Amino acid sequence: MPEGHTVHRLAAAHGRMFGGVAVGASSPQGRFADGARRLDGRVLTTAEAHGKHLLLGFDDDQMLHVHLGIYGTSTLAAGPPPAPTGAVRLRLTAPAGYADLRGPSACELLGPGEVKALRDRLGPDPLRADADPELARRRVGRSRTTIAALLMDQAVVAGPGNIYRAEVLFRAGIDPMLPGRDLTDEQWAILWADLAALMADGVRTGRIDTVRPAHTPEAMGRPPRVDDHGGEVYVYRRAGLPCLVCATEVRSTTLAGRNLFWCPTCQPTR
Structure with missing residues (x-):
């Protein structure tokens, strides 16, 4: 399972590639089809990590919560996306490139109350400025x-x-x-x-x-x-x-x- 520094690197990479632009979203695998439809065309406004949890915020009240778990991977690359290979749970696209998410233990959209409940369950993260x-x-x-x-x-x-x-x-x-x-x-x-x-x-x-x-x-x-x-x-x-x-x-x-x-x-x- 990736340790916290890896997820912070992922958050920063998502912010660089997708921050401030309308993001295309799809679920080639189909397991996150409804969530992808809700994300498609939304603008990424925040990209952060809390511990091993990736949190991507958009220009509404929903936040994408990803936990890679033991088997999950997230691949980011510049340029046009190729045809999906393997079980891609979520693909995000933008003019700068794309990100493919495979095999996470969690991939879900959370409202503000659910995000707060998640944060409340977690201890302080040594990499966050707000850590106590x-x-x-x-x-x-x-x-x-x-x-x-x-x-x-x-x-x-x-x-x-x-x-x-x-x-x-x-x-x-x-x-x-x-x-x-x-x-x-x-x-x-x-x-x-x-x-x-x-x-x-x-x-x-x-x-x-x-x-x-x-x-x-x-x-x-x-x-x-x-x-x-x-x-x-x-x-x-x-x-x-x-x-x-x-x-x-x-x-x-x-x-x-x-x-x-x-x-x-x-x-x-x-």
Whole structure:
């Protein structure tokens, strides 16, 4: 599933291509035919993300809500659109180009009240200027759940996924099994600031890089990481390999159905 920085990049790309113009909309697959008819000819006025949710606003009171989920993809390209291939749920077109949406877990039109209800269900997004980190802090501080699980809970913090949660906990030296209520204010401030900075880098570059300058392949004389997620990381998908900082073997376990990675030396149990 794409992490939040990817959806913010998608929002920006939609804004550049479709912002301020009347958009053509169709559903080649047919599953969003009614919604596409309602969008066709409308002007895109806003394009934003909240966590992993893409929100496109138009010149009426409706907003297109897209959640890619595990299998969804959104492809944008310049120029005239080709004949649709595959199950295209929604195609948007404009003079500058087109966007094809395939396989999302959500593709729906929402009214203002429904948009507010969606936002209310989500935690603050470190990439949004209106984010309130104290709201997330209060939710974390009331919970016996591990901080590793809480950072994946979109009702606590919207946007981070498995890679960011593993990496910010490593960079902060925090045991992933620490209960949220035992996290200190200082530790929370470090986590939030690091999430905001790393995810903003992800928006700019389109990849997740979390290693500090001293631990890059060039600085350490090691081969670059080869992985379909790209980017240089400390612990994510490095189980059984030596920690880049202390050489301890990186460990992995399953937590809430997802693989968790950490270094037991750099992230000691309290």
